[in-house]
Amino acid sequence: MTKPRVLIIDDDLSMRNSLVDLVEAAGWTAKALARATEAARWITQFQPDVILTDLRMPEMSGLDLLRSLEAGPPLVLISAHGDIPVAVEAMSAGAYSFVEKPYDPKRLLLILSHAAEQHQMRQSNHRLKERLQELSGLDRVLLGQTTEIVELRRTIAMLAQGPMPVLIRGETGTGKDLVARALHDTSDRCDGPYTALNAAQISVAQLPAVAQGASGGTLFLDEVCACPLTVQPALLRLIEAQEILPEGAAVPEKVDLRILSATNENTDQAIAEGRLRQDLLFRLEGFALHLPPLRARLDDIPLLANRFLQESAASMGGAPELSQDDISLLMGHDWPGNVRELRYVIERFAFLSRMGAGRISDALSSLSDFTAARPGLREAVAAFERQMIARAIQDHAGRMDEAAEALGIGRRTLNEKIVKLGLDKDALL
DSSP: OOOOEEEEEOSOHHHHHHHHHHHHHTTOEEEEESOGGGHHHHHHHHOOSEEEEESOOSSSOHHHHHHHOSSOSOEEEEEOGGGHHHHHHHHHTTOOEEEESSOOHHHHHHHHHHHHHHHHHHHHHHHHHHIIIIISOHHHHSOOOSHHHHHHHHHHHHHTTSOSOEEEEOOTTSOHHHHHHHHHHTSTTTTSOEEEEEGGGOOTTTHHHHHHHHTTSEEEEESGGGSOTTTHHHHHHHHHHSEEOOTTOSSOEEOOOEEEEEESSOHHHHHHTTSSOHHHHHHHOSEEEEOOOGGGOGGGHHHHHHHHHHHHHHHHTOOOOOOHHHHHHHHTSOOTTHHHHHHHHHHHHHHHHHTTOOOHHHHHTTSTTOOSSOTTHHHHHHHHHHHHHHHHHHHTTTOHHHHHHHHTSOHHHHHHHHHHHTOOHHHHO
């Protein structure tokens, strides 16, 4: 636990000073107030891990303060023996604990420590969620409900907590760089440096300085199959020994970093062609993550497209909604550029809409390999039906008659489609 902070509130000067002396002697940082009416301002400014307050005070009691706090750090009451019934009431209202006067210093410090530790843990979990949602980009690149994506998100969360090297495999545009960033941002190295390099452009002379700069954090090597053969032995030593030999140095220098790498190539072919050392691949591939191409997760296209459209609308001041025909065209496209290409098409759609030519067919027409009709349209239509039926079931909380009516089909037809499309109704609710 980092050095804890306690906000002490007591109208008795001697008691206030005594409590400050106690906690500061224990290594805490303290801020003392004579009135609870000042607490709200100091909670924002001081950001305490725990509040220690007297129960009975003029203007605002400890219980009044507790009731005024919608959220925040845990509150510990200190009260005289005769106030026990009120203290019990405060506990029921959400107080963390209470201590009788005269207090036992060891017991008081123990209670405060437990309360502060709990608060810091909650704050840490909150920051972790924020990193996942705001920093990693996973909510954009790995947004989806297909089995492959759900499992991939779960695997990334697990791998983030480990030290092993990870090789991220996937086609261009699947989000390998953002997955690497997520593995760093949600790990215990998140406060350390994150260094991303194109492995094709690194030299033996540069590697020591790069490793020193990344020490304490993460080094991400993209296009690792294109790493020069002259660099690969030094990179292998770096991974195995966690040390480098700076230019002009007589002895190696230890570094502490995690290696992440990515490739869109077939590594077996790169080894067979002599472009990649097999022992280096073995060290890089402590664990392999495979990012699926967009054509393998058609069911996620409506979700992704609408998310990208929301982002474009926010930046461009509005955009039209996607029609069913638009969705059908998107799901009939092959997406060789994967999620990156889909984002580009949606951004182009939003821009063209402002110019009076806003249809998905207009945005797709700029792609050299686009044709309106494609083999695989049957699969695209089936995926679209799955998405529409799933949404209707969720919107109507599993009431199948209402879902069928909203879809404009009969209840029997809906049941047949659920079976045919392999939908799990219970999993949707």
